[in-house]
Amino acid sequence: MPGKDAEFLAELYRSWNRRINANPEMDIDTQRDVFEEWHLPTREPTGVTYDEVTAGGVPAIRCLPVDADTGRVLLFLHGGGGVVGSAHTHRKLAAHIAKATGATALVLDYRLGPESPFPAQVEDAVAAYRGLLEQGYAPNRIATVGDSAGGAFAISTVVSLREQGVQLPAAIVSMSPYTDMELSGDAMVDNAETEALVDRPLMENMVLALLVGQTEVTDPLANLLYADLSGLPPIFITAGELEMLRDDGTRLAELAGEAGVDVTFEIGKEMQHVYQFLAGRAVEGDEAVERIGAWLGPRLGP
């Protein structure tokens, strides 16, 4: 059983699920406010300073661990379906991962749907990456990192860069990726009882709000289960054992492996969606972040 501290995340997710289901007409501002609570499970990491910058014209919060090598950058893409969430919800999580990796992190405030339909999110991430290269950062000292929809964007950004012939980053970290816009994973059914946040209507609304009818649910950039993943750098994918999106991760890992990518896959035992949010609060979160740092640190150029 997860410890009591780890239950904080599941309880938070359940409270959102209850509130959203109690108010199916909830407006987008209120939905965003609810998801802004996403920072709550994560405790402030010590020894990290912050500033606000832009990269390729995209605003971001930069996390600077006091001892970090400032030439190493995690381009962090927050979750929230591309519709909710922000640099603020993920600042502490990104800073924990940056500390564990010995790097800085750039938490992008990419544009959100439905105001900015997909692929604006990936376009912003690509622009930020290109901006980093223009600022003189070395590709082999950059990784893309993300969770949930941001866990997919962390990969699709690199797919885009590959198609544009840009030098790729050193590695990708994809926590609880959400990419299957057809909602067809086995865990969508098998984990319906154990999942704390996601349900099918919520996900259907998220898909609508992101794609806005302008992109097919089988578009390979939106739905990486249809993408060509060959030529990508090493990927670390994680998924919570109890979450309905578990098999987005399982299948992505499988497909990436089949495409010849160096893939590491972790199932967080008895964990919910993006269990790394528990960093600083629960040992399950701290250890998950440590594993990311231990995997990612050596893959970034010195």
Added chain:
Amino acid sequence: MPGKDAEFLAELYRSWNRRINANPEMDIDTQRDVFEEWHLPTREPTGVTYDEVTAGGVPAIRCLPVDADTGRVLLFLHGGGGVVGSAHTHRKLAAHIAKATGATALVLDYRLGPESPFPAQVEDAVAAYRGLLEQGYAPNRIATVGDSAGGAFAISTVVSLREQGVQLPAAIVSMSPYTDMELSGDAMVDNAETEALVDRPLMENMVLALLVGQTEVTDPLANLLYADLSGLPPIFITAGELEMLRDDGTRLAELAGEAGVDVTFEIGKEMQHVYQFLAGRAVEGDEAVERIGAWLGPRLGP
């Protein structure tokens, strides 16, 4: 005229006012989520690290400017009527003020009404202050600082400490204090057109949610216009020229002066409630924070 950047705060306030008035039945969770946006006007201050601690059993975020004297502590009491707001909404503001002062800040997550009626908020602040003394911090190196309801708590905490015979802190900063639970200030009428956030129904609900019928609106600890302010340390009070709560500040400054307290009073020309939130975004916010630091720094023991 305030610059365009300063308008961000007024626009944010107007958006809250619209949303709350459009939904008079808004539940407390949603109200709190709306007010959690309060951090948005303030940009991340550079060179500050954070951790989460407790003082006297009360949880808090500690702001540690990298060059600050860690023996100097601002006990920061956030605004929100004692009902909404949190250490998160005020972390960046407190950190800006700590930097400008050459001190650390402890942003308390005191208990909120209506779950914890007044004076739980002041009791928590008193407990935190006593906790600091027990940890070995010198009273003459501590100041209480707050905004809105927290601007009143910053004073009432010291009134409580005086009554308990505890050594008092060196100084008090009270930004846009809200303490007149009778809502009787001239500016409640005179500034009704220029105010962006506050209106009478909102304030009446805030009073109800904080006092829960257990404390009179003329109770001297809740309503400092009825308090004995003699013997308090130097106080810096600010109020926005355009805000409906302006005269809570005006009258508090007058009463403190009559009680023989060393009072400095600042009117923020063409400014809204707690205009210091604009720190890092607008020159009006940066200069307001600089003035606090210039006043407070020399009043804290070396």
